[in-house]
Amino acid sequence: MKHSVQLLLTVLVVLVTSTVWATPFDHNDHLSILEGEPCLTCHIEDGETIIPDQKVCLECHEGDWLEEVTFSGTKTHGASWALSHRAVAKAKTIDCASCHQQSDCLDCHKAGFADEVGEFSNNMNNIHRSDFHVSHPIAARTNPQLCTSCHESAYCSDCHNDFRRTSLAGASHQRSFSSLTVGASGPAHAKFNESQCQTCHPDSILPSHEWTTGHAREARKNLVTCQACHPEGDVCIKCHSARSGLGANPHPKDWDNIDGRMRRASNGRTCRKCH
Amino acid sequence: MDGLTLEYGDLDGFNLTLFGGGDVSYYEGYNVKDLIVGAEIRHSFFEEVNLGLSYLQKWDNSELANELVGLDVDYDYKDLLHIYSEAQFNYLADTISYFLAGTKYHRSEDWSLRTEYLYSLPVFSSTSIYSIFAVDEYQELFVEYEHRLAPGLRAFVNYAREMYEYDADADVFEAGLEKIRTGRFSGYVIGTWREDPDGQDLTGFKLYGATTITHKLQAGIGVHVDVLERYLDEDEDETTSSRIWVDGTVTFNRKINLQAKVERIESDLWDEYYRGRVRLNVRF
DSSP: OHHHHHHHHHHHHHHHHTTTOOSSOOHHHHHHHTTTSOGGGTSOTTOSSSSOOHHHHTTTSOHHHHHHOOOOOOSSOOTTHHHHOHHHHHHTOSOGGGTOOHHHHHTTSSOSOGGGSSSTTTOTTOSSOSSHHHHHHHHHTSSTTTGGGTOOHHHHHHHHTTSOGGGSSOGGGSSOGGGOBSTTTSOBGGGSOGGGHHHHSTTOSGGGSOOOTTHHHHHHHOHHHHHHHOTTOHHHHHHHOSSSTTOOOOOOTTHHHHHHHHHHHTTTTTGGGTO | OEEEEEEEEEETTEEEEEEEEEOOOSSSOOOTTEEEEEEEEEEEETTTEEEEEEEEEEEETTEEEEEEEEEEEEEEETTTEEEEEEEEEETTTTEEEEEEEEEEEOOSSSEEEEEEEEEEOOOOOTTSGGGGSOOOOEEEEEEEEEEEEETTEEEEEEEEEEEESSSOOEEEEEEEEEEOOSSSEEEEEEEEEEEOTTSOOEEEEEEEEEEEEETTEEEEEEEEEEEEEEEETTEEEEEEEEEEEEEEEEEOSSSEEEEEEEEEEEESSSOOEEEEEEEEEEOO
């Protein structure tokens, strides 16, 4: 009864003031006037889209009102909404639960086959396109937080452990070190045989002939892809340890400003791997 | 996160959220030793500006693996221009590890324009050797124009500029048409073209159509095809991959439906394979 009276009063207020509300349509005003009423009052259940049909407006407004008012587009639920809703959903600026159930979220935010992200019939915005075994390196090398927002690195290594390293597309894993010279004017590495590697590169990975100087650029570009196959980073330490190998310093330029926090956080556990 | 979230809203306009639990990534192996704890405080200013500040710690056994601070802002100017942003500060690495700023002009009900800027760095656990390595910044600019052609029918075109610190930038163009199911038919068609001077060009399309045969039965058919340029052993090749499928949904009532799908996946790298799936959905 109380709700009916409230609704009746609301309708009266809307009818009385509707002429004042000439263009444009103001959603916030409707939220104030219909305070306490569910979103489904206008966004009716089984509506064709999130934008209410104009016959819904006529439940409260006269037909003339529709001719005077102009409607803006929705700030949400665009064509690529499945990929762009993160900021709005996290900020809770709209109440997703007023229309959606948690199962709607779980349509995408769950484990499963790549084609199952989104609708069963394959969501238009599913980033796992075609045979994603083939095309996923593109996604993996763009935003470094993209894959890790859903997958652990072990998810990658399950497949990548089965690859021959030389079949990987990355230039870092190709055998191209032989043309490199020793120093600026020294002989090319092709002049040496494998038994001589340890002379200059003690305990390094270089004798395996599968590593090049190009790996530094690729690693900096997206270090997460390295971790996908080398989760513990043991292969890195072969050369980058301060105690063995080439002793190549892998730290960023501002490392002196950071190392204290990292050391305290890990209780020096990470430092001891190399130092 | 699997755990507990407590929300408290009676703080003079402020909303406080406390959360804690185990870290859950989508993988079979669930590491119960990961612990996440954090808090978020949120407030709306001037009715339209929403501000959120959050703090998170992730523990790996007895070590502090990550310590992150987040800030998000959301503002809709006169139902005309939606401005949103989120930032993540990685305290242990003393750096902004994620920043997104976006706008959407949506004054007209017939068209909208969205722009976004993204800055991203990986976040590694302090217990991982990868946390001590130098990394490059990744930045992205994105523009999307969307046009509503009819109720439930919209066209869009977007462009993304992927910017790498020491590598060549890549351009990605996409255009498409989407029909949301407002009557019998639904579907989409999208074309994608990616140009990358460092390799990995991609050309592809997605096509899908579905129709309701009766009010309880819906059937669809779709195909995704991509041609990816790859460099292998100093050679380059173009690898074509595809996914073709048919699907159907039988709706028994509002809470129960049965879905089935058969798909064929093929690429130049591997033999074709087929996958079938039947799923019964019950909503409680």
